[in-house]
Structure formats: C-alpha cells, structure tokens
Amino acid sequence: MKYQEAKDKFILAWGSLGSSWGVSRTMAQIHALLLISTSPLSTEDIMEELQISRGNANQNIRALMDWGLVEKELKAGERREYFVAGKDIWELAKQVAKERKKRELEPMLKVLNQLQDVDGDSKEVKEFKEVTKNISDFAGQAESTLNLFINSKQNWFYKLLSKIKL
Amino acid sequence: MKYQEAKDKFILAWGSLGSSWGVSRTMAQIHALLLISTSPLSTEDIMEELQISRGNANQNIRALMDWGLVEKELKAGERREYFVAGKDIWELAKQVAKERKKRELEPMLKVLNQLQDVDGDSKEVKEFKEVTKNISDFAGQAESTLNLFINSKQNWFYKLLSKIKL
C-alpha cells in the first residue's frame, strides 16, 4: 500500500473512532495527523493537509490542547505556532481516561448522590433508590479503577492481568 | 426531593451520559426509564412518559434490543408488547463493553493491521509504521482486557484490584 493511501486511511479511521468517543471528527483527524507527523505542524499545514478552514483548524487545535493531547511548540526565530502530539499511546490513553472521568463520570456521580435522598417508601421509590444506589456504587468502583490506571506506569496494568490469567 | 423530580433528573442525566457514549439521548432515556420501572412498559407507556412519537419510541427500543440492553416481554392474553431492562449494573457494563468492542475496537484493529504493509522506508513511513504498530499493540491489549472483563463474574475484577492495592 502507498504511504499516502495508508495515511488517509489512518486519518479517516481515527476520525470515525473519535466520533464514537465524544470527540469531534475533525478534532480526531487533526490528532491523527499530528500523531504520524515527524515534525511539528502549523495551523496552515493542518488546514492544507485536511482541507479545512482556518477557524475550524484553530478551534479544534485549541480543543485538543484542552484535552491535553496536543502541545504548542515554538520554533526559534519564527512567529508562527507549531503543534505536536505525544506519541506515547499509553500516556494518550491515560490522558483520555482522565479527561473523560472528569467530564462524564464525576458529574454523573454527583447527580447520583443527590438522588439518594428522594422522599417516600412506595415500591417505585424503593426500586429507584436501589437502582441508583447500585449505579452509584458501580460508578464509584469504576472511578477507583480509573484512578489506578491514570496513575499507573506503562504496562503495570497489563503485566498484572497477564499474571492473573495463569 | 420528590420522586417525580428525582426520576426526571435521573432520566436527564442518563440521557446526557448516553450522548457522550455514542448512544442517542432518547435511547438512553428510554433505558433509564426501564431501569427504574417496577414493571414492564409498553411502547405507549414510553411515548407518554417521555413525550416522544411512536416512530421514535419504536426505533430506539429496537436499538436497545440490538445492544442487548432491553428485552421484550409478552403478557398472557395481551397483544401489546412490553419491555424490560436488566437491573444488574455489572451485566449492563459487560454488555456495553461487549458491543463497543465489536462495533469500534475490532474494526479499528482490522484497519491498523492493514496499515502495517505500507511501502517505503522514508522517515515518514518509519514513523507511521511505528505509531500505528504501537496503537495496534495497545488496542490488542485492550481487547484482551475487555475479554477478561466480559467473561468475568460480578466483582471478580474489583476484588482483584482491591487486593493489589494493599
């Protein structure tokens, strides 16, 4: 397979994976582009490569920086900003886990806790309390596990799991 | 807090969690409704409760059944179909993991493997191969871990992790 073809396929695949992960398609595509780039890219480079507008490029690069997936890099004697993505996939996964925990799991836990003090003791209310309590417990355990993961060193987790299997 | 208020909050929260998980808002809301319901609900019940159209209700119920999160239940001597959601959160999580693995991880792994036979040995191609190889390896490990999880019994996983922590 030709490089250009492979590159396009990768960017496309990463983009569509993004959409099912609450990350916009273009954002994921920019990330893909930076992942496989051998050098930092400017906004212009990204616009050119993905055929998108300046505003679009700018906003999605900014979002990637918010997620902690991309960093700004300044070149000596150059005014223009360049961007790089970390290439360590383990770090990438941890960063995504961290952000999603903050953006999704934590707000949900907050709501679930509030729901525990619903009034009444009808069948409906009992069921409601039970289900939300179970979800809350589960979410709490998920949070602990994620914390473990987020603070772990590369392979710590898999090494552990592979031992257990035996 | 009043039951009705709590219920609405829960349905809302579950719905918005859904959107960030590649599940449509309405689909997640129907699921939430069934989760806290003490008895099977008909399409009519769901339309009424969530104020949605028949077509919308029908399609999202169907999607929930595709995901294996909701089942049809027939009442003796009744023509109309009723629906229930499993209340075991552990089972729910496993089912979601299973479906997402099938829908997202596996297609991605397939693409990544194809990308390994890109031609050339320029700096760019080397970097490309390295990055995609790393992602592929990571995704493979993630798949193993998910398989472990999907086949595990309730709490197996957490019991394990809590032991390790000490």
Next chain:
DNA sequence: TTAATTTTTCATTTATTATTGAAAGTTTCG
C-alpha cells in the same frame, strides 16, 4: 377471511452540531 389492533417503515421536518470566512484582536518588530 376480514376487521381490529399493534408494529414498522420512511419521506419529510426539525433540531443539533460542525464549518466557514471575514472581521476583530493580538503580538512582534522596525
């Protein structure tokens, strides 16, 4: 078989989200 009831489909409409591009803002340097 026919009529009543219920489910499904799908073209149209509506709502949501993403993108554009030009204008405004910012930074740097002579």
Next chain:
DNA sequence: CGAAACTTTCAATAATAAATGAAAAATTAA
C-alpha cells in the same frame, strides 16, 4: 507608534443526526 504576521472569535451557513407522523405491513381474534 504603525504595519505586518498571525491568532481568535463569532454570526451566518452547511452538514448531520434525530424525531415526527401517516401510511404500509404484520399479527391476532372473531
């Protein structure tokens, strides 16, 4: 300062996704 180089914002537009509702299809009972 003032102009050039670059970045950011945001109202308008376009693209995408979800919802509606009526018609068609399927199912069941008489």
